[in-house]
Amino acid sequence: MLSRSSISIASLAIAALIAGCSSGTKLNEAPVSNAGAGAGGTGGSASGVAPVTIDPNAQTREGPVGVARIVYFDFDSYTIKPEFQSLIDGHARFLKANPSRRISIEGHTDDRGGREYNLALGQKRSEAVRRALTLLGVSDAQIEAVSFGKEKPAVQGTGEDAWAQNRRAEIVYR
Secondary structure: OOOHHHHHHHHHHHHHHHHHHOOOOOOOOOOOOOOOOOOOOOOOOOOOOOOOOOOOOHHHOOOOOOOOOEEEOOOOOOOOOHHHHHHHHHHHHHHHHOOOOOEEEEEEOOOOOOHHHHHHHHHHHHHHHHHHHHHOOOOHHHEEEEEEEOOOOOOOOOOHHHHHHHOEEEEEEO
16 A cells, blocks of 8 residues: 555655646747848848758669659560660769669569569669660669569559650659
8 A cells, every 4th residue: 555655755756747747838929029130131042040951872872863763665675765875874874873872773674564574574674774875884783673563553454655754764763
């Protein structure tokens, strides 16, 4: 059994805990005013606080500006078509200029065919893009080639339009 002094001490501790949790701050009133912020020369920010960029690669997170990130393939093929050569060149130039950047090339297929077959075909597509980049001088250590097969379609549905958009390799910057 608990003694009366133990109960009293426990009661005091609970009361102190509850009192410590209360605050005199009124949440409905703004603690800081922006009076004169526009004329005071604080720049475009209403709070006068400049944003801080912690990630030095934040400006290039998505890779090269104005260069697409998806290579499309013909049915049952992992041959890169000539119209995607400029896309490959743009990413190769960017990766060579930024050796600390890494990419993942994700190979995809349409929903026709078996799961194992599509995983293998998606891997061949991602490896084809990886090979093209390394032939242009990109370090193999910067590239990871993976396959999702038919598991992550870009477009739901059947028919040639949907299938054509799903037969792809996506370049994802990390």
